[in-house]
Amino acid sequence: MTTMSKKGKGTATGKIILMGEHAVVHGEPSIAIPFPEAAVEAVVCPLDGPAELDCYYHQGAMSDAPITVANLITTIETTLKRLDQPLKNFKLTIQSTVPPERGMGSSAAVAVAIVRALHDYFDRALTTEDLLELVGVSEKIAHGNPSGLDAIMTSSRTPIYYIKGQPFIPFPLKIRAYLIVADTGVMGETKEAVGDVMQLLKQEPEKTQDALHRLGNLAKQAKTAIEADQPENLGQQMNEAQQLLKELTVSSERLDTFVAAALASGALGAKLTGGGRGGCMIALATEKETAEQIEQALIEAGAANTWIYKMGDEEIG
Ligand code: MEV
Known part of the structure; x- marks a missing residue:
């Protein structure tokens, strides 16, 4: 029997790259903006038995975006490993209005929301560094060689000026x-x-x-x-x-x-x-x-x- 009764919640927004996509992968500067008009919410609830996953996408079924499915699984497994928790006794529900594979950071936003929700559920603190590292694992699957911009941007409320490998600069x-x-x-x-x-x-x-x-x-x-x-x-x-x-x-x-x-x-x-x-x-x-x-x-x-x-x-x- 699980003893937990609380819910865990995590959110993330879509993003828009104003300037510098692709170039940012190769060390050039970029400017990106959070796009809260499209957002993700992940909720973790207690459940006895194997873990369950429910996803609701505003446009397109999950099966339309296989990369996103791989992302979900990788993100959940990597995060649980970090939290030293088994893949059971919870249900994770994801609701997203960020259309997948449209350059709005869907894969990163889903991963950010999952990492946040699992940390909230297990009452564990989450630093920005840890969040970006965990999201980075699944972003490698999604982008091959990610600049890190999507992970930062979907977890931020502030527009940024960003060069790969350097601390991002909030940019009003x-x-x-x-x-x-x-x-x-x-x-x-x-x-x-x-x-x-x-x-x-x-x-x-x-x-x-x-x-x-x-x-x-x-x-x-x-x-x-x-x-x-x-x-x-x-x-x-x-x-x-x-x-x-x-x-x-x-x-x-x-x-x-x-x-x-x-x-x-x-x-x-x-x-x-x-x-x-x-x-x-x-x-x-x-x-x-x-x-x-x-x-x-x-x-x-x-x-x-x-x-x-x-x-x-x-x-x-
Ligand atoms: C994708 O949203 C942006 C790219 O620059 C890739 C990346 O930064 O990882 C194309």
């Missing part, structure tokens, strides 16, 4: 602008895209290194544009980043169509976000009305889901 967004986020509805296969960029580095080292470095420089310039509240500059930098991401082969026809539709509807800039090859696109606008026009154009272009995100309202701390 002092810009008056809206991001229009559109889901292509296509699975992104981040692991494959990250692996293909690695191949390109081997096949065309100079050209690829140059593109990655320019993406990193754009992230630095975007930091300056955000600090100076210069949305036009940020939009231009997003457009340049999209061209470089295309060169790296991580865009797709559908993403390009979405980018074109957003720009034609008044966006200051538009680019893919996350791993690419599908997943999501972000566009920038300063006026709410323009943001709504862009959103409408993206719906007409076939977006599976859209969001309008107001920058600058994030919690800092």
